[in-house]
Amino acid sequence: VIDEQVIAEVNVHSARKDLAALAVELVRRLRAHEVDAVDLSRLPPDHRMIVVVARRQQRSS
Amino acid sequence: MPNRSIVLLVKNGIGFGHIRRANLIASRLRALDPSVEVIIVSQAASMDAHADAAAPVINLPLLDRLPSNAVERATLTLLDHMIEEIAPGLAVEDTYPDPRYQSLASLRECRRALLLRRIETLAFERYRADGAFARYDRILLACSRADLAAEGLTPECDLLVELSARFLLVGPIHRCATAAERRAVIDRHAIGNEELVIVNAGAGGDHFDDAYCERLFLAMADVASRCASEGVPARFLLVLGPYYAGDVPPQTSNLATMRFEPLLHALLQVARVAVIRPGHNVLHEALSGTAVLVLVPGISWMEGQHEHAKRLSAEPGIFVCDRVDSEALYEITRHALAAAPRPVRRSNAGDPTAAAQALLAELDLARQPPSTPLRPAMFLLVHAGPPHRLASTWLPGATLAGTEDLPFLSAILTPGYAGSARAAYADIPLPPALDPEMLRARGVRAILHLDNGPEHDGVSAWTQHYHAPGCGILSIEMYQLRVRQGFSLTTFTNRLVRLLETQALPALALDASDVPAAQLEHHVAAIAGWLRDASLSLVGVRELVEQRVDV
Numbered sequence: 290v291i292d293e294q295v296i297a298e299v300n301v302h303s304a305r306k307d308l309a310a311l312a313v314e315l316v317r318r319l320r321a322h323e324v325d326a327v328d329l330s331r332l333p334p335d336h337r338m339i340v341v342v343a344r345r346q347q348r349s350s
Numbered sequence: 351m352p353n354r355s356i357v358l359l360v361k362n363g364i365g366f367g368h369i370r371r372a373n374l375i376a377s378r379l380r381a382l383d384p385s386v387e388v389i390i391v392s393q394a395a396s397m398d399a400h401a402d403a404a405a406p407v408i409n410l411p412l413l414d415r416l417p418s419n420a421v422e423r424a425t426l427t428l429l430d431h432m433i434e435e436i437a438p439g440l441a442v443e444d445t446y447p448d449p450r451y452q453s454l455a456s457l458r459e460c461r462r463a464l465l466l467r468r469i470e471t472l473a474f475e476r477y478r479a480d481g482a483f484a485r486y487d488r489i490l491l492a493c494s495r496a497d498l499a500a501e502g503l504t505p506e507c508d509l510l511v512e513l514s515a516r517f518l519l520v521g522p523i524h525r526c527a528t529a530a531e532r533r534a535v536i537d538r539h540a541i542g543n544e545e546l547v548i549v550n551a552g553a554g555g556d557h558f559d560d561a562y563c564e565r566l567f568l569a570m571a572d573v574a575s576r577c578a579s580e581g582v583p584a585r586f587l588l589v590l591g592p593y594y595a596g597d598v599p600p601q602t603s604n605l606a607t608m609r610f611e612p613l614l615h616a617l618l619q620v621a622r623v624a625v626i627r628p629g630h631n632v633l634h635e636a637l638s639g640t641a642v643l644v645l646v647p648g649i650s651w652m653e654g655q656h657e658h659a660k661r662l663s664a665e666p667g668i669f670v671c672d673r674v675d676s677e678a679l680y681e682i683t684r685h686a687l688a689a690a691p692r693p694v695r696r697s698n699a700g701d702p703t704a705a706a707q708a709l710l711a712e713l714d715l716a717r718q719p720p721s722t723p724l725r726p727a728m729f730l731l732v733h734a735g736p737p738h739r740l741a742s743t744w745l746p747g748a749t750l751a752g753t754e755d756l757p758f759l760s761a762i763l764t765p766g767y768a769g770s771a772r773a774a775y776a777d778i779p780l781p782p783a784l785d786p787e788m789l790r791a792r793g794v795r796a797i798l799h800l801d802n803g804p805e806h807d808g809v810s811a812w813t814q815h816y817h818a819p820g821c822g823i824l825s826i827e828m829y830q831l832r833v834r835q836g837f838s839l840t841t842f843t844n845r846l847v848r849l850l851e852t853q854a855l856p857a858l859a860l861d862a863s864d865v866p867a868a869q870l871e872h873h874v875a876a877i878a879g880w881l882r883d884a885s886l887s888l889v890g891v892r893e894l895v896e897q898r899v900d901v
Contacts, residue, residue: 291397301424308424312431319389319406326400326407327432329425330393332417338424343397 297340355387355438364555367631369399377404378706396592439716461716470654505822513899520705524634527616545584551627554591562648564596565674571599572676640691667692727887729894735863747888751775779808786821800830833862
């Protein structure tokens with residue numbers, strides 16, 4: 290029911306400076322209703338933070 | 351100025367209830383004011399909970415269980431930047447304050463509210479004692495007054511909820527099925543004439559490592575098997591929940607399982623019997639229907655399910671099974687199948703309107719400066735002997751001892767007292783044998799007393815002996831300033847300045863009971879003139895009590 294797309298994989302040990310720009314872009318997408326959700330809950334067993342955006346299918350159809 | 355944005359910050363470990371509540375409130379907020387932006391921040395392990403989200407969602411991993419400090423810092427930094435960009439006017443947390451949400455730099459100056467659904471009495475007390483409520487501008491209690499009274503609070507919490515203006519009751523919030531939703535689940539599950547037994551433990555997560563959910567579902571599979579062999583015309587549907595991690599019972603002629611039902615609330619309301627773990631959300635969704643309930647309490651985090659289930663079992667059509675045991679569950683399920691449908695609980699509408707309205711009011715406060723400039727304030731009591739000796743117009747805003755707002759304690763203790771004041775002025779030492787319950791029974795919640803003299807000694811000994819706040823009586827000490835030989839306006843102002851240096855809202859009692867009326871009039875006129883020129887506000891008993899009871 291939900292389309293998901295990984296839009297960023299962030300190395301948590303080196304990406305601090307990139308997060309502000311990423312945050313601005315994520316909020317822009319939410320506000321523009323390009324996506325319904327930002328999901329950060331995927332936790333791979335390494336140093337990455339997976340950033341997923343999700344959109345309900347019925348909204349895109 | 352902050353945006354007209356509200357972030358609903360949800361911490362949810364094993365269930366969906368907090369997210370459901372956030373969604374209901376988000377939806378109602380948008381309906382009441384479409385110009386308000388609402389964003390939900392959650393910590394859900396499954397995005398299923400957001401399938402019908404009424405607002406954009408930022409979903410985090412469960413912050414208590416991150417694999418490393420680096421992941422935690424990166425996650426919170428990204429969240430912080432996002433909230434900075436959103437610039438909300440109001441942040442609302444649900445039930446469990448999260449220190450990580452508290453410490454976000456982007457929320458430091460944000461107005462804050464806590465939406466608190468039912469938690470057990472001692473957990474509520476722990477919040478109070480730990481100062482958890484102090485971080486919030488408003489605390490919305492998502493329960494009915496009757497349920498709050500039945501649950502019971504410690505006397506200290508009772509005082510806080512009753513007297514503090516920061517606490518608001520907004521009623522339980524949960525989904526109630528519409529007729530269309532009920533029809534949808536009846537069609538989807540082909541519910542016909544047979545008796546439908548729904549078994550559910552919320553989202554299927556375990557509070558602890560006691561495998562509660564697996565034991566419940568396997569035991570109910572045994573119950574279904576036994577009913578089938580005995581020809582009981584009942585069909586069992588086990589809604590496991592997306593967090594369920596135990597063995598899944600095999601499907602049989604009268605038993606089916608499913609992982610997730612987005613219209614679970616409707617299913618619970620069309621069932622003949624609902625066998626549930628009485629977690630807050632599922633319990634209230636089930637209470638909204640007429641299904642006979644079998645509550646199977648488990649060990650829980652702050653919910654006190656056993657005590658709560660026992661209380662609810664006094665209502666018709668609610669059974670409790672204290673053991674997750676197929677034999678006991680079989681007996682109670684058979685009783686439940688034979689029982690009449692449960693009457694609808696009218697106090698359980700689940701309507702989020704009151705909460706949404708309260709949050710919109712908070713958002714307005716976040717965006718507007720106070721309508722009157724902040725000025726130093728004090729509580730000034732005048733004890734002038736018989737009330738007729740001092741007309742209240744002489745000292746606008748001052749409180750006269752012995753009047754309707756603040757009766758003498760000696761009057762309240764008189765047989766036949768029929769007043770309704772919440773506060774009393776201790777004009778006599780409190781008798782050591784005076785039971786605090788007697789005062790509460792007469793409506794008294796606060797005693798104002800002098801900080802000096804025999805009355806003070808008596809009140810002080812009494813409050814210490816009974817630990818008055820622990821008995822639901824607030825004790826407020828006032829600085830006693832006697833009007834006697836040598837008293838002048840400067841005596842008053844010097845003392846007041848000293849008090850204002852150390853207290854946000856000083857309480858001063860001007861004891862003028864022994865001076866002749868002419869002198870009294872002279873002093874009071876001088877004080878009134880000075881107060882007017884100094885732009886000092888005088889607050890009443892209610893405001894003083896609200897300020898002193900707060901944390």
